[in-house]
Amino acid sequence: MSKSNNKTLILYFSLTGTTKEAAEYIKKETGADMLRLEPEKPYGDYDSAARRGDRERRNNIHPALKTNIPNLNKYQIILIGYPTWWQRPPMLIETLFDKYDFKGKTVIPFTTSMSTPIGPSEKYIRRMAQNDGATFKNGIRYDNNKREVRSWLNNLGLLK
Numbered sequence: 001m002s003k004s005n006n007k008t009l010i011l012y013f014s015l016t017g018t019t020k021e022a023a024e025y026i027k028k029e030t031g032a033d034m035l036r037l038e039p040e041k042p043y044g045d046y047d048s049a050a051r052r053g054d055r056e057r058r059n060n061i062h063p064a065l066k067t068n069i070p071n072l073n074k075y076q077i078i079l080i081g082y083p084t085w086w087q088r089p090p091m092l093i094e095t096l097f098d099k100y101d102f103k104g105k106t107v108i109p110f111t112t113s114m115s116t117p118i119g120p121s122e123k124y125i126r127r128m129a130q131n132d133g134a135t136f137k138n139g140i141r142y143d144n145n146k147r148e149v150r151s152w153l154n155n156l157g158l159l160k
Contacts, residue, residue, distance in 0.1 A: 007074055008032035008158060012081030013092050015049055018112040022142035022149075023081045026110065029153055031160040032079065039092050040064035056091040065095045077106045077158070078134075080125060081142075084113035087120035094128070102134040108156065109139035117141055 014020035027034045043049035082089045107129035118141040129136040140152045
């Protein structure tokens with residue numbers, strides 16, 4: 001996968017700023033375009049977000065997405081960043097796949113978490129991507145190890 005042959009987009013959801021920091025570092029290293037995913041109704045502070053996120057997960061609620069992605073069709077590679085909540089992506093990521101068609105694209109996740117590895121949440125992204133007809137590539141848990149992230153991006157052929 002050569003960067004010069006593909007247009008790359010970073011989509012990310014961040015509650016506390018950690019995933020935003022990860023997305024910004026990946027943007028710096030790849031030169032990709034970047035867009036923050038925001039719910040129509042903000043999650044609020046950490047405690048209210050935790051309660052709402054748990055309710056959405058338990059009841060399979062896909063919250064409305066405020067963010068509009070213009071010209072998604074011009075991108076071939078989509079990096080999707082999110083915090084890991086209850087060993088999975090927030091339900092807003094489900095909404096992303098409900099609203100947009102990723103057919104023919106390459107989807108690559110990255111997550112932020114205090115301790116949970118990417119494996120448990122990555123399986124959800126893999127399922128959503130494959131159900132859409134996208135190619136899935138393994139992601140990474142961003143823990144501020146810049147050398148590891150650069151190596152991962154290099155292996156994907158995404159470094160600028």
